[in-house]
Amino acid sequence: MGTDYKALKNGGFMRQTQKNNFSLRLKVVGGNLTAEQLVAIAEISKKYGDGYVHLTSRQGVEIPFIKLADVEAVKTELEAGGVNTGVCGPRVRTVTACQGSAICPSGCIDTYPLAVEISNRYFGQELPHKFKFGITGCMNNCLKAEENDLGIKGGYSVELVKENCTLCGVCVKACREGAITKTSEGLEIDKSKCNYCGRCAKSCPFNAWKGESGYLISFGGTFGNLIAKGEQFLPIIRNKEILFKVTDAALNFFAKYAKPSERFRVCIDRAGWDNFKKEMEDICNG
């Protein structure tokens, strides 16, 4: 029986230039691996590979030079070490994330648990083409949300707590959108200019800005053969339940309207952004 390269590829074994050698893609969620997992990976790369790993462009780890004959043994040993294999092909790929508010002072959302939730919900799900999720904690966008088919960016919607404000002026300067002005009456915010970055709340020395975490979603980003920035058109989403309704609906739209081997971006372009926007907005509005 011939080797089923397609099945191997789907299971994370990527065919190399060198015959019967595979670069094994591992499952990584949100860019985190435990020390134990790293040890297991190191041992396998020494025993079955060429003694090194490759860090992919999307926070993945691959072990090159795994031999065809060792595939099953490697899978078993990886599993024993608490490491799973990744996926390739037309399905939901590695969910990437920055460190978010749990670690980073700039973070507006807790990215890692969200990455785990999204990965548990969708990782490996078959679709017309690959589908990438990326989660970034704030407007600094270290994780480049708009490069992904579906990007999630943390933000704050803010309200002024007048009684705490001393009119010190720090937030007026911290706001890069020019949304806050100081008048004789007090501070004024032009909400149409606010981009939910939360810098006013983060910088205020007197807790005079109350920031509430939320999600900003971008759709249809792709940065390979076709380069296109994901589009953000929904208002900030303040709860996870609605977030998941939107992500479910986006994947359903893709599954329903895309031709085989058509990326999400091309599918939306063809089906029409107006139609897509309407479907997403209807979900948001309940």
Added chain:
Amino acid sequence: MADYTIDETVDITDVVCPVTFVKAKVALEELEDGQVLSIRLNDGEPVQNVPRSIKEEGHQILKLIDNGDGTYNLVVKRITLEDQT
């Protein structure tokens, strides 16, 4: 805002990010707990970022004064957190 007396001043208009914050931090560290430092800083990135960094260090910002010449004075009270010792 309650009155304050400036105990020390530092000018960080002669350095760029991230040295702006480092210079301010060093000046704050030379103060006693509760003393007040006035930091002269440039418009643009320094005034956008330095106040927030100082807040994140746990110090109390009292006032931001616009000098009208493209510089600001940020008035900060040094707070020593117990876990910083």
